[in-house]
Amino acid sequence: MVVSPVHFIAVPLLAAFLIPLLAKVSKELVRIVPGLVIGYLSVVSVILMTQVVNTGQPIIEVIGGWSPPFGINLVFSAFTGFLVSLMTFMAFLIWIYSYRFKKIDDAPAQKYFILFMMLVTGSTGIVLTGDIFNLFVFMEITAIAAYSLTAFYRDRDGAEAAFKYLLIGSFASALMLLAIVLLYSQVGTLNMAEIAQRIHTVPQGMKITIFTLFVVGLGIEAEMFPLNGWAPDAYSQSPGPVGVAFAALVVKAGVYSLVRVVFTMFDIHGAYEFLIIMGAITMVIAEISALKQTNLKRMLAYSSIGQMGFVLIAFGIGTNAAVFGALFLMFNHAVIKGLLFMSGSYLVYNTPSKEIKDMAGIGKKLPMVSFFFALGALAIVGLPPFSGFWSKLYILMAAADASFYYLMGTILIVSIIEIVYYFRVMGRLYFGKPQNDVVLQKPTLGGIFAMGVLATVIIVIGIHPDFVTGFIQSAADTLLDKAGYINNVLQLTNL
Amino acid sequence: MKKLLVLLLLAVVGYSLITAMMGVKFGENRLGDPQDEKTVSAYYLNNTTQKLSVSNVITAIVVNYRGLDTLGEVSVLFLASLGLGSILYRKHKEGEEEVAILKPSSQLLQAGSKLIFPAILMLGAYVFIHGHLTPGGGFQGGAIIATGFLLMMMAYQDYRVSHSVLVWVESLAGITFAGIGMWGLLLGNTFLENFLPIGTLNNLFSGGIIPIIYIAVGFKVAAELTGVLDTLLNIKDKH
Numbered sequence: 001m002v003v004s005p006v007h008f009i010a011v012p013l014l015a016a017f018l019i020p021l022l023a024k025v026s027k028e029l030v031r032i033v034p035g036l037v038i039g040y041l042s043v044v045s046v047i048l049m050t051q052v053v054n055t056g057q058p059i060i061e062v063i064g065g066w067s068p069p070f071g072i073n074l075v076f077s078a079f080t081g082f083l084v085s086l087m088t089f090m091a092f093l094i095w096i097y098s099y100r101f102k103k104i105d106d107a108p109a110q111k112y113f114i115l116f117m118m119l120v121t122g123s124t125g126i127v128l129t130g131d132i133f134n135l136f137v138f139m140e141i142t143a144i145a146a147y148s149l150t151a152f153y154r155d156r157d158g159a160e161a162a163f164k165y166l167l168i169g170s171f172a173s174a175l176m177l178l179a180i181v182l183l184y185s186q187v188g189t190l191n192m193a194e195i196a197q198r199i200h201t202v203p204q205g206m207k208i209t210i211f212t213l214f215v216v217g218l219g220i221e222a223e224m225f226p227l228n229g230w231a232p233d234a235y236s237q238s239p240g241p242v243g244v245a246f247a248a249l250v251v252k253a254g255v256y257s258l259v260r261v262v263f264t265m266f267d268i269h270g271a272y273e274f275l276i277i278m279g280a281i282t283m284v285i286a287e288i289s290a291l292k293q294t295n296l297k298r299m300l301a302y303s304s305i306g307q308m309g310f311v312l313i314a315f316g317i318g319t320n321a322a323v324f325g326a327l328f329l330m331f332n333h334a335v336i337k338g339l340l341f342m343s344g345s346y347l348v349y350n351t352p353s354k355e356i357k358d359m360a361g362i363g364k365k366l367p368m369v370s371f372f373f374a375l376g377a378l379a380i381v382g383l384p385p386f387s388g389f390w391s392k393l394y395i396l397m398a399a400a401d402a403s404f405y406y407l408m409g410t411i412l413i414v415s416i417i418e419i420v421y422y423f424r425v426m427g428r429l430y431f432g433k434p435q436n437d438v439v440l441q442k443p444t445l446g447g448i449f450a451m452g453v454l455a456t457v458i459i460v461i462g463i464h465p466d467f468v469t470g471f472i473q474s475a476a477d478t479l480l481d482k483a484g485y486i487n488n489v490l491q492l493t494n495l
Numbered sequence: 496m497k498k499l500l501v502l503l504l505l506a507v508v509g510y511s512l513i514t515a516m517m518g519v520k521f522g523e524n525r526l527g528d529p530q531d532e533k534t535v536s537a538y539y540l541n542n543t544t545q546k547l548s549v550s551n552v553i554t555a556i557v558v559n560y561r562g563l564d565t566l567g568e569v570s571v572l573f574l575a576s577l578g579l580g581s582i583l584y585r586k587h588k589e590g591e592e593e594v595a596i597l598k599p600s601s602q603l604l605q606a607g608s609k610l611i612f613p614a615i616l617m618l619g620a621y622v623f624i625h626g627h628l629t630p631g632g633g634f635q636g637g638a639i640i641a642t643g644f645l646l647m648m649m650a651y652q653d654y655r656v657s658h659s660v661l662v663w664v665e666s667l668a669g670i671t672f673a674g675i676g677m678w679g680l681l682l683g684n685t686f687l688e689n690f691l692p693i694g695t696l697n698n699l700f701s702g703g704i705i706p707i708i709y710i711a712v713g714f715k716v717a718a719e720l721t722g723v724l725d726t727l728l729n730i731k732d733k734h
Contacts, residue, residue, distance in 0.1 A: 009566075066559075069538075072562075134567070
């Protein structure tokens, strides 16, 4: 069988329905099969990505034998393919990390792996689909998997975080559905390429209403201010690997859909400036909040929100160089925040309150994990030998080229705040007075492997960014080529 | 002050939504000219009967044209019941007395539900088997069947649905749906493409893969909703 983009959806769904039966054969299969599926998908993403880069043409797959505006289609272009490859790669590492993660070891743990696999499917589906209602369906899959995973420990705080997330998430879904209904009533199609082609016929007032509904609905998933109230709770109460998945997959899918709406579907004047303003507010408020946090995971969550604000700013500048920087930052954020959440989870593993002060002096007791955390912290603030430096540099250069000098100032000031709170944690970690009563948790072999791979990626990309810049450049070109997207999809129309 | 601000915000949001809704002219055809082959709705209306020989166009849209959405919705339900199971799971502790939350029901309800239960199952099955001919389909039929089980659970306190059977039904139905989709791909066509003869219009055996998928959806929805009801009704109060 030839590989095709629909495997990203069909194979995990088939596996998800099969796993409850496999569980009757062997409990171990429940853990192994999702890993095999995600591993297979990583291979598929590499094969398809090579094909797209070699031919220079996106792969557009038709579903159900009905050509684009009539049926649903999947688009695996240099842009979506880049994100999907990143997501499946991260998902595979998270699977290795969580394979023997101790706290998900009891009976319902079996459900963890199915939910996690569906979270991956939903996020990749959002990125791949070329149909706005299908995007909504995948967003629902992602969201419902995410609610269940947030409440997975079944304690009071977890339930509260999940309920908060559920309420805000349902609100987002409702708004999004309303936006789709209104949009369909105006353009009579759900295909994103055809919507992009016909959007200029929609009256201005209606267009802005629909756009606002989309931005609010998707902004909740993309952690945009002031819609991100769910994020710190969800990050800090969910199991460690799930926090990684939120940062590496769910938020990325949210940002992707926001960008797709702004760049491809709508042609609203001022939408880019809006992204810059919202991004800047998100970034400043989140980073200042991160400074005040005493809980490690909440601090990482606020830092994650801040980084997403930074990504929105870069997308809002809108030039090719800025979009390149934004995509590079998304890549870096997935890898580095992944490493930070993975190592951070072990640093506060047995402390009930997950406070930063409990980490004092652990640096000498858990040298490996602490080293990974320190590496991640140095990389995310953007210090030179690591990969985080390059994305920050590219975005600053793009901002300078577009003469957004105030923005550059804001970004640099926020970077200082970032350095302060990350270095404070590192200071505690290495020079704090050790507490004797904290029982430390040694990382699993899979955990060390996953963190090691991420750390290697951070260092290698930092020294030699050319490994990824080629892919990111073609991804940025593809995203900005709106006419090309419309043309590639609609040329398949077959009555 | 805070309440006033919230009210003001709600008023602004409500006003803009109402204005937007007023912009949609109800009753007027905004979905394109039925003569213009290139609009989606015209294409569905003009081609469904010939190309799929399905008289219920909505079923054709839900199961075939936009089959991937339906597969997604089925998985949403699957995930919801799975997530509920994982959140409400509780280890059974030694010496823990459990009290059922439902009160015993009357003789009338018990006798009546026994009588009506098979009829409900029959109606549900009818609705999803004839999804391509008459209004209704897998989701509706499955929900009807689940109400039958709900009735039995309310009438008989100790009525239990075997979880093992539910898991089998749910999984096999899901595998049928996704498997049919994959089979289309394996035959060299596209995912979820019809590969069976479409038959003649208005016959029970027509529409290619549509009835098979809808029957699978019916079983799956019924099993999942019953599973959700069973999970929720079995939360016991600690004594």
